[in-house]
Amino acid sequence: MNLKMARGLAMAGIFAAGGAMASLGAPVALAQTEAQPIHVAVDATNAGQKILHTHLEIPVQPGPLTLYYPEWIPGEHMPDGPIIQMAGLKFSGAGKSIPWRRDLVEMFSIHLDVPKDVNALEVDFDFLLSAVGSGFSAGASATASLDVLSWNQVLLYPKGALAKDIYFSPSLKLPAGWKFGTALPVTSQEGDTISFETVPLTELVDSPVISGRYYRAIKLTPGEPVSHEIDIAADSAAALEMTADTQASLHNLVAEAQLLFGVHHYRGYHFLLTLSDDVAHFGLEHHESSDDRTSERSLIDDAQRIEFAGLLPHEYVHSWNGKYRRPAGLATPDYQVPMKDDLLWVYEGLTEYLGSVLTARSELLTSQQAREALALLVAQYEHRPGRDWRPLQDTADAAPFLYDSTADWANWRRGTDFYEEGELLWLDVDSTLRMITNDKKSIDDFCKIFHGGDTGKPELKTYNFEDVVAALNQVAPYDWTGFLRARLDGVATKTPEESLTNSGWRLEYDDQPNLMQEIEEGGRGAYLISIGLLVASDGSVVDVTHDGPAYKAGIGPGMKIVAVNGAQYSADGIREAIESAKNGTEPITIITSNGARFETRSIDYHGGEKYPHIVRDESHPDYLSEIYRGKTVQAAN
Numbered sequence: 001m002n003l004k005m006a007r008g009l010a011m012a013g014i015f016a017a018g019g020a021m022a023s024l025g026a027p028v029a030l031a032q033t034e035a036q037p038i039h040v041a042v043d044a045t046n047a048g049q050k051i052l053h054t055h056l057e058i059p060v061q062p063g064p065l066t067l068y069y070p071e072w073i074p075g076e077h078m079p080d081g082p083i084i085q086m087a088g089l090k091f092s093g094a095g096k097s098i099p100w101r102r103d104l105v106e107m108f109s110i111h112l113d114v115p116k117d118v119n120a121l122e123v124d125f126d127f128l129l130s131a132v133g134s135g136f137s138a139g140a141s142a143t144a145s146l147d148v149l150s151w152n153q154v155l156l157y158p159k160g161a162l163a164k165d166i167y168f169s170p171s172l173k174l175p176a177g178w179k180f181g182t183a184l185p186v187t188s189q190e191g192d193t194i195s196f197e198t199v200p201l202t203e204l205v206d207s208p209v210i211s212g213r214y215y216r217a218i219k220l221t222p223g224e225p226v227s228h229e230i231d232i233a234a235d236s237a238a239a240l241e242m243t244a245d246t247q248a249s250l251h252n253l254v255a256e257a258q259l260l261f262g263v264h265h266y267r268g269y270h271f272l273l274t275l276s277d278d279v280a281h282f283g284l285e286h287h288e289s290s291d292d293r294t295s296e297r298s299l300i301d302d303a304q305r306i307e308f309a310g311l312l313p314h315e316y317v318h319s320w321n322g323k324y325r326r327p328a329g330l331a332t333p334d335y336q337v338p339m340k341d342d343l344l345w346v347y348e349g350l351t352e353y354l355g356s357v358l359t360a361r362s363e364l365l366t367s368q369q370a371r372e373a374l375a376l377l378v379a380q381y382e383h384r385p386g387r388d389w390r391p392l393q394d395t396a397d398a399a400p401f402l403y404d405s406t407a408d409w410a411n412w413r414r415g416t417d418f419y420e421e422g423e424l425l426w427l428d429v430d431s432t433l434r435m436i437t438n439d440k441k442s443i444d445d446f447c448k449i450f451h452g453g454d455t456g457k458p459e460l461k462t463y464n465f466e467d468v469v470a471a472l473n474q475v476a477p478y479d480w481t482g483f484l485r486a487r488l489d490g491v492a493t494k495t496p497e498e499s500l501t502n503s504g505w506r507l508e509y510d511d512q513p514n515l516m517q518e519i520e521e522g523g524r525g526a527y528l529i530s531i532g533l534l535v536a537s538d539g540s541v542v543d544v545t546h547d548g549p550a551y552k553a554g555i556g557p558g559m560k561i562v563a564v565n566g567a568q569y570s571a572d573g574i575r576e577a578i579e580s581a582k583n584g585t586e587p588i589t590i591i592t593s594n595g596a597r598f599e600t601r602s603i604d605y606h607g608g609e610k611y612p613h614i615v616r617d618e619s620h621p622d623y624l625s626e627i628y629r630g631k632t633v634q635a636a637n
């Protein structure tokens with residue numbers, strides 16, 4: 001998409017000229033200028049009651065008008081704008097109500113006819129926050145003590161101009177006494193109502209606001225010219241108590257990222273951290289902030305802190321890789337044009353890799369923890385039968401529906417594997433760069449070329465596959481097209497194993513639990529690497545490895561394991577059964593319920609539990625230790 005199109009063209013209504021409305025000879029809506037912006041006033045005082053009220057004033061001309069509700073949400077890579085959460089929609093002008101109708105094909109479009117003498121359209125609707133706890137920004141976003149506002153959920157915008165050319169003047173009313181954090185520049189605050197600068201729609205959608213009763217802002221680079229701050233809203237005061245170690249690691253994260261990329265593309269940066277067990281858990285990147293949502297005790301509970309360690313580095317990397325450099329197919333002119341996801345293995349895969357690298361370099365994880373996480377990742381991808389039929393490339397191409405795919409049969413269907421297998425692919429790129437240059441060049445050099453440019457303010461520079469290859473060749477000439485296409489388009493590729501070998505390590509299994517595995521599994525029992533089962537804490541079968549031992553015994557997702565070797569199901573019991581079958585010939589006997597029917601099944605498996613770890617492979621140089629070593633901190637491990 002061409003985002004460099006002159007603002008004048010949009011103002012002249014060029015983009016509306018092709019529509020049926022224009023063919024009637026009727027005037028089109030004005031593009032909203034900086035001098036005549038759309039006013040959006042959001043009332044979040046009832047956020048705890050799970051409802052937001054929004055009021056818009058849109059400068060218009062009489063005649064047919066089409067308004068859009070944002071459909072394709074940046075960073076979410078799919079058409080998941082939460083239109084179903086809109087209620088109470090009403091339009092009026094000059095004191096009279098105006099009827100509306102939805103488009104039958106473009107269902108995020110609302111058509112109405114602006115009466116004569118109306119030049120300001122008043123729009124009111126409620127955004128229903130009663131969403132489930134899973135998903136992305138449309139998932140649960142408010143509790144009794146906090147709220148995360150995504151502006152795309154509370155506005156409509158007129159068809160006919162580029163999103164970057166439509167200006168909004170936003171304001172937000174918070175519950176009494178709540179504090180807030182955002183990258184959006186504030187102009188004034190009166191009581192609990194905050195007025196923000198007039199900004200283009202693109203900047204508004206890129207600038208969520210977190211707010212809460214229990215709130216804390218911490219400067220991560222005090223005394224330095226560019227502000228980096230973490231703004232935390234939590235469900236309790238106790239959850240805000242970040243340890244000095246974590247704060248030091250976040251300071252390191254900023255320093256390591258500056259060293260990696262050389263420049264930055266923001267005026268200042270806000271990590272907007274929401275700590276709650278009652279909101280959706282995910283991260284969403286923006287140019288100058290990230291919307292990071294995790295469990296309430298993530299800063300104060302050791303296991304939760306380890307589980308959460310990689311979230312902020314990943315989202316922070318996106319400021320460079322995803323926001324500044326973005327695949328052309330993802331840089332759409334507005335929120336209605338479909339996105340093309342084929343380069344998500346760069347957008348997300350490289351971010352996942354660099355996020356893991358910075359997590360280790362900043363010491364948010366120790367190098368030992370980082371190695372255990374990598375061991376688990378490689379082991380999981382070596383036991384993923386869906387890799388035998390679906391190429392990695394297709395996990396990106398199909399991302400708009402794979403994001404919504406469920407855990408049952410995930411090993412056979414595959415999911416958004418361009419994140420995790422993408423991490424392994426980029427580790428292989430990094431090791432290969434080091435190998436062919438005798439360790440003189442690395443992915444760090446690639447980042448300086450690919451993500452470099454002018455420092456200081458948000459910009460967008462699009463790319464395609466050839467641009468990635470060209471930047472790699474600039475670091476070290478090689479058949480990068482062949483290297484990448486083989487790993488992207490092939491099936492059953494050796495990427496997991498090779499990425500490890502080329503970085504100087506190899507995978508080994510033993511009976512000592514992997515440090516990261518228990519944390520990742522939560523209360524679930526994961527036996528995907530041994531008998532091929534993933535079981536919820538109550539014995540419900542979440543997933544079964546296609547063609548593995550449990551699959552061959554007839555077990556499928558949705559069944560419930562009632563008993564193991566004659567005893568009632570427990571996670572310990574199934575582990576012990578796997579261990580005792582190791583030295584015998586008797587199968588493991590399992591009773592399952594499948595709806596109303598009980599069945600006895602035999603799993604003929606004698607390999608014991610298998611916990612993955614990585615060990616040094618002396619036949620290759622140890623690049624991994626170099627990759628994980630922080631350069632701005634005194635390494636303690």
Ligand SMILES: [Zn+2]
Binds near residue numbers: 314318348
């Ligand atoms: Zn991401």
